[in-house]
Amino acid sequence: MKALILQAPKEAISCQETPQPIPTQGQVLVKIKAAAINHRDVYITQGLYPGVVTPIILGSDGTGEIVGLGEGVDSSWLKESVVLNPSIGWETATNVQPKTYEILGMPKNGCFAEYIAVDLKQVHKTPKHLSSEQAAALPLAGLTAYRALFSRAQLQKNERVLISGVGGGVALLACQLAIAAGADVYVTSGSEEKINQAIALGAKGGVNYKEENWHKALLKKANGGFDVIVDSAGGDGFKYFLDLANMGGRIVFYGGTRGSFKVNPQKVFWKQLSLLGSTMGNTKEFGQMLDFVDETQLIPVVDSTWTLEEGAAAFDHMDQGKQFGKIVFKIN
Ligand SMILES: NC(=O)c1ccc[n+]([C@@H]2O[C@H](COP(=O)([O-])OP(=O)(O)OC[C@H]3O[C@@H](n4cnc5c(N)ncnc54)[C@H](OP(=O)(O)O)[C@@H]3O)[C@@H](O)[C@H]2O)c1
Secondary structure (H helix, E strand, C coil): CEEEEECCCCCCCEEEECCCCCCCCCEEEEEEEEEECCHHHHHHHCCCCCCCCCCEECCCEEEEEEEEECCCCCHHHCCCEEEECCEECCCCCCCCCCCCCEECCCCCCCCCECEEEEEHHHEEECCCCCCHHHHHCCHHHHHHHHHHHHHHCCCCCCCEEEECCCCCHHHHHHHHHHHHCCCEEEEEECCHHHHHHHHHCCCCEEEECCCCCHHHHHHHHCCCCEEEEEECCCCHHHHHHHHHEEEEEEEEECCCCCCCCCCCHHHHHHCCCEEEECCCCCHHHHHHHHHHHHHHCCCCCEEEEECHHHHHHHHHHHHHCCCCCEEEEECC
């Protein structure tokens, strides 16, 4: 089969022939139809991710059809359209992931291939209103955004939400999920075009975080502060979230692209703020996220589609940060 293989960190990924996997007991063989890139995949190729194991087929997000069954798997699963849960080993709804927790696509082979063999417990039925490409845009980003908003920040209908860096894959899904939940959503971005694209999806407004005093402009534009703030940038800009948060606000973050930050403790305790770290999600949350997408008929945004042969160029596209929505490989 064809697969995008990383031979060693800091080398370019390339499309190569490799043996098709064989499902073992309790596994299914999925013919991948679409797979999406996350920043994690790019960090791994750049050697910026801990514990990189090579050679490896990357890719945490995939959708496809079950075309083979390992021993012990019920035959009713054959030909089912499925979406893969990238969270491996966090089946019980505990507050944190267990030490044995893994993410699909390193150290285990992932979805940038024509076929993948995975445990049956990793597959869920694809929401019927989504194309393969749209469904592939959902798993890692949707799960991370869902847990951050609903499990960690306990978002309620009609609350005011700020999503920073809305052009990010997780951020955009957080924006869509929060709008679908009935929140008033504002965004920041380094691009006016992306702010306008978010407004077209239902956001109320936004400001460019590259502009000086963007936080003051946002308070004015939004006519007040926010109950929930979602961030993955961290860095110098993070301190402004303490001013932007309403009393009792929850600031939830799952990334630190711009590095570490300092916070003023007085602002945190006086305003009774909660600073909440969040990572991926458990199996229950993955199912809840899919149900929510089904109920609200939410359609994840696909920025562009690529072939496996165009793998290195697709990775460059993400590295340049010009995308709005997920970068998806169309396979088979
Ligand atoms: N903990 C977890 O479970 C988890 C899960 C997924 C991702 N992550 C992490 O979260 C981060 C984002 O991942 P992703 O896949 O969503 O990446 P991505 O799609 O590449 O998004 C990165 C986005 O960050 C935004 N950004 C850059 N500088 C910013 C700044 N100074 N202030 C605000 N936003 C800024 C940009 O938004 P604009 O384009 O709008 O300017 C950019 O699109 C990465 O560090 C990733 O490793 C963690």
